[in-house]
Amino acid sequence: xxxxLLERFPFLPALAILAxxxxxxxxxxxxxxxxxxxxxxxxxxxxxxxLAVAQSFVVFAADIDLSxxxxxxxxxxxxxxxxxxxxxxxxxxxxxxxxxxLIGLACGVVxxxxxxxxxxxxxxATFATSILFTGLAxxxxxxxxxxxxxxxxxxxxxxxxxIPFVFWVLGVVLGLIALFARHRVxxxxxxxxxxxxxxxxxxxxxTAIRIRGYALCGLFSALAALCLTGDTASGDPLVGNAMTxxxxxxxxxxxxxxxxxxxxxxxxxxxxxxxxxxxSLVFFLGTPSQWQNLVQGAAILIAxxxxxxxxxxxxx
Amino acid sequence: xxxxxxxxxxxxxxxxxxxxxADLDLHPGEVHVLMGSNGSGKSTLCKIVAGSVRPxxxxxxxxxxxxxxxxxxxxxxxxxxIFYQELSLAWHRTVAENIALPRLPVRAGLVDRAGVARLAxxxxxxxxxxxxxxxxxxxxxxxxxxxxxxxxxxxxxxxxDARVMIFDEPTxxxxxxxxxxxxxxxxxxxxxxxxxxxxxxxxxxIFEIGDRVxxxxxxxxxxxxxxxxxxxxxxxxxxxxxxxxxxxxxxxNGTSASPVAPDVPMQGTAAVDPGVxxxxxxxAGRATDPAPRSADASTTAPLLQxxxxxxxxxxxxxxxxxxxxxxxxxxxxxxxxxxxxxxxFGAEPATRGGAELAGAPLDIRxxxxxxxxxxxYVSGDRGRDGAITDRPILENTVPIHFxxxxxxxxxxxxxxxxxxxxxxxxxTRYAGLSASxxxxxxxxxxxxxxxxxxxxxxxxxLLDDPTKGIDLATKTELFALIRRLAAEGMGVxxxxxxxxxxLANADRILVFNGGRISRELAGEERTxxxxxxxxYDAGPSAPPAEGAA
Numbered sequence: 118x119x120x121x122l123l124e125r126f127p128f129l130p131a132l133a134i135l136a137x138x139x140x141x142x143x144x145x146x147x148x149x150x151x152x153x154x155x156x157x158x159x160x161x162x163x164x165x166x167x168l169a170v171a172q173s174f175v176v177f178a179a180d181i182d183l184s185x186x187x188x189x190x191x192x193x194x195x196x197x198x199x200x201x202x203x204x205x206x207x208x209x210x211x212x213x214x215x216x217x218x219l220i221g222l223a224c225g226v227v228x229x230x231x232x233x234x235x236x237x238x239x240x241x242a243t244f245a246t247s248i249l250f251t252g253l254a255x256x257x258x259x260x261x262x263x264x265x266x267x268x269x270x271x272x273x274x275x276x277x278x279x280i281p282f283v284f285w286v287l288g289v290v291l292g293l294i295a296l297f298a299r300h301r302v303x304x305x306x307x308x309x310x311x312x313x314x315x316x317x318x319x320x321x322x323x324t325a326i327r328i329r330g331y332a333l334c335g336l337f338s339a340l341a342a343l344c345l346t347g348d349t350a351s352g353d354p355l356v357g358n359a360m361t362x363x364x365x366x367x368x369x370x371x372x373x374x375x376x377x378x379x380x381x382x383x384x385x386x387x388x389x390x391x392x393x394x395x396x397s398l399v400f401f402l403g404t405p406s407q408w409q410n411l412v413q414g415a416a417i418l419i420a421x422x423x424x425x426x427x428x429x430x431x432x433x
Numbered sequence: 434x435x436x437x438x439x440x441x442x443x444x445x446x447x448x449x450x451x452x453x454x455a456d457l458d459l460h461p462g463e464v465h466v467l468m469g470s471n472g473s474g475k476s477t478l479c480k481i482v483a484g485s486v487r488p489x490x491x492x493x494x495x496x497x498x499x500x501x502x503x504x505x506x507x508x509x510x511x512x513x514x515i516f517y518q519e520l521s522l523a524w525h526r527t528v529a530e531n532i533a534l535p536r537l538p539v540r541a542g543l544v545d546r547a548g549v550a551r552l553a554x555x556x557x558x559x560x561x562x563x564x565x566x567x568x569x570x571x572x573x574x575x576x577x578x579x580x581x582x583x584x585x586x587x588x589x590x591x592x593x594d595a596r597v598m599i600f601d602e603p604t605x606x607x608x609x610x611x612x613x614x615x616x617x618x619x620x621x622x623x624x625x626x627x628x629x630x631x632x633x634x635x636x637x638x639i640f641e642i643g644d645r646v647x648x649x650x651x652x653x654x655x656x657x658x659x660x661x662x663x664x665x666x667x668x669x670x671x672x673x674x675x676x677x678x679x680x681x682x683x684x685x686n687g688t689s690a691s692p693v694a695p696d697v698p699m700q701g702t703a704a705v706d707p708g709v710x711x712x713x714x715x716x717a718g719r720a721t722d723p724a725p726r727s728a729d730a731s732t733t734a735p736l737l738q739x740x741x742x743x744x745x746x747x748x749x750x751x752x753x754x755x756x757x758x759x760x761x762x763x764x765x766x767x768x769x770x771x772x773x774x775x776x777x778f779g780a781e782p783a784t785r786g787g788a789e790l791a792g793a794p795l796d797i798r799x800x801x802x803x804x805x806x807x808x809x810y811v812s813g814d815r816g817r818d819g820a821i822t823d824r825p826i827l828e829n830t831v832p833i834h835f836x837x838x839x840x841x842x843x844x845x846x847x848x849x850x851x852x853x854x855x856x857x858x859x860x861t862r863y864a865g866l867s868a869s870x871x872x873x874x875x876x877x878x879x880x881x882x883x884x885x886x887x888x889x890x891x892x893x894x895l896l897d898d899p900t901k902g903i904d905l906a907t908k909t910e911l912f913a914l915i916r917r918l919a920a921e922g923m924g925v926x927x928x929x930x931x932x933x934x935x936l937a938n939a940d941r942i943l944v945f946n947g948g949r950i951s952r953e954l955a956g957e958e959r960t961x962x963x964x965x966x967x968x969y970d971a972g973p974s975a976p977p978a979e980g981a982a
Binding site: 124 | 539
């Protein structure tokens with residue numbers, strides 16, 4: 118009796134739910150499975166996928182980060198403002214992207230120090246830093262609307278070697294996920310999430326590992342912000358706040374336990390896609406606008422329950 | 434000469450003094466036994482050496498140089514490895530990953546899976562034959578039995594390849610074959626010149642594997658001697674100090690002819706022969722002769738009647754329990770004894786069968802119903818079933834009272850009085866009711882857990898290896914209490930992993946094998962010989978066992 122399929126691939130139930138949603142979308146609107154529709158979907162939801170991957174790093178260690186959306190917003194306005202100020206040339210755009218990634222990393226380190234080194238409660242500490250980061254974003258860009266330079270969003274919406282740029286990004290993200298799955302950083306985080314005291318007694322540097330988790334979370338939130346900026350082509354200091362809880366929902370839908378110690382990043386990515394497809398299904402079904410939130414919420418609940426039921430049955 | 438010397442080590446947790454003046458010196462190539470009752474500071478001393486606890490005072494010397502050990506990492510770098518009593522395993526990770534975790538083989542940042550497998554394989558190999566079914570490098574630790582988890586913790590410690598290895602009760606869940614194999618490994622390590630610290634509550638093991646013994650009492654080292662120059666009585670006398678008179682029955686035990694008796698020295702000889710058993714019961718004030726008891730058990734209606742109970746780990750178990758009777762569940766490890774108790778308590782589902790308590794059907798679907806009906810369950814696994822960790826002693830003493838009386842609001846005054854009364858009945862040692870239960874030693878934590886049930890006395894007490902990891906003196910106290918409760922009319926079902934406890938305390942013994950009761954021992958039949966024979970007997974005489982109950 119070695120590991121069951123589910124323990125090896127905790128995202129399998131999520132994959133099944135995803136398949137069902139794809140089929141439902143196809144039934145509701147055959148065009149929704151077309152090349153253009155999928156490209157649009159990926160383009161819109163790449164930010165949420167990256168945000169869910171970011172959230173996974175901390176959830177693996179039984180931590181949580183309620184500031185991912187705020188980091189996303191701060192990086193979004195910083196990048197747009199930097200690009201605008203520099204005149205929007207290619208070197209400036211690249212420099213701004215690097216600066217944005219560093220800002221995200223710095224935010225993550227701040228979170229990590231607050232939670233792991235100062236031992237503040239993760240939920241409250243990251244809620245506080247989320248307000249802080251949003252405040253920073255509002256000083257950088259008080260009102261939404263500054264446009265991103267044309268070369269930036271043209272690249273994001275364009276193609277390289279006849280393949281849409283967003284698919285390249287998705288490929289790189291999948292590659293990173295595969296790499297991280299085998300990297301000791303993730304095994305360390307999972308061990309800490311499994312039992313923090315046991316990890317400490319095993320000689321693992323628990324505080325450093327948790328800070329590293331938050332730092333990676335911040336970095337990936339920044340990458341999410343770069344994708345979002347490409348999609349919306351403008352700066353908005355409050356754009357990310359609504360996405361924070363979606364990222365946590367995506368992580369859980371992907372089969373990762375909030376109690377830490379078990380899960381997969383691929384699952385989080387699939388979880389984000391599930392949320393995306395629920396959104397598009399609600400749209401294609403022609404749900405009246407006042408009903409959309411209700412239907413979407415109910416659908417996410419059903420997906421969560423289905424995942425739990427499948428896991429429970431398989432484990433037995 | 435000495436590799437590691439500890440001098441005058443002290444450690445306080447708030448008002449509780451864990452260690453006051455502990456000394457220990459470790460030589461290369463020895464197995465050094467650490468003895469002391471629970472709460473004497475053994476585990477704390479081990480954790481100080483392993484770097485997971487920092488001492489308040491005292492000196493550590495490593496090969497003549499004064500050192501300080503700041504963290505488990507620091508200790509590992511110095512060549513100190515430890516087996517933690519409470520285990521330090523990552524539940525969702527595999528056996529191989531757990532073994533390799535402290536020294537993870539990494540190639541270019543990526544986990545070297547082949548290296549992990551090699552490292553694990555080397556540690557699993559010596560235990561391959563005794564590890565049992567379902568054990569393997571790719572199995573997650575959460576799938577393993579407790580004894581297998583303990584083996585993983587042992588392998589993890591061995592994988593550290595340290596010069597000083599500390600084993601804090603490594604054998605408490607292991608069966609005989611596993612322990613024997615572990616001792617072979619220890620002898621090999623000793624021959625390589627490593628220093629081993631070994632803690633166990635089983636006397637026979639200590640004399641089998643140890644070279645020297647250090648006895649700690651109340652956080653102070655009171656004696657160090659070669660085991661060849663000392664005796665069981667001497668060690669126990671050192672452990673209990675001036676209260677050495679606790680166990681007059683144990684005095685003649687050293688000369689006992691039985692080689693297996695020593696694991697409970699207090700009742701060593703009594704355990705072998707039920708005839709000698711009688712005086713021990715006299716002192717506890719209960720019936721001397723088991724014969725009349727069985728007689729009145731058959732004339733009056735049984736307190737608890739179990740019929741055909743079947744579950745995942747139980748096969749058609751039926752028996753009766755009379756008021757005032759102690760029925761013990763014996764046999765090899767994990768043959769369904771624990772499952773029976775947990776099923777009766779509603780903590781594990783039954784697929785068939787049922788039970789009656791004092792003539793009325795017993796609802797065994799949830800612990801809540803069982804508690805309301807008058808059942809009590811005390812488990813040796815305090816972490817899982819007993820202690821509400823990080824909460825005050827008061828809150829740990831009163832929850833059952835709350836449930837039984839259907840209380841909604843707490844009035845601290847009257848509650849404290851009741852809690853104090855129950856705790857003092859068990860001679861629990863604690864600093865104050867508001868102190869966290871975590872500040873107590875294992876034995877005192879267990880007393881708090883038991884006290885919880887005694888505020889409103891239950892009809893039936895289910896004891897699931899209640900003395901696991903508890904020192905000898907406390908064990909004796911607990912069994913005296915259990916006999917007193919039985920004498921007052923409570924029915925007791927006792928499962929113990931120590932055969933001597935069963936032999937010394939039970940009126941009847943139900944021997945389990947593969948989830949069934951394979952044999953019932955009563956009266957004169959209650960001998961160690963019969964118990965072993967029945968436990969190991971899975972052969973031709975076993976099939977008719979179905980009717981045994």
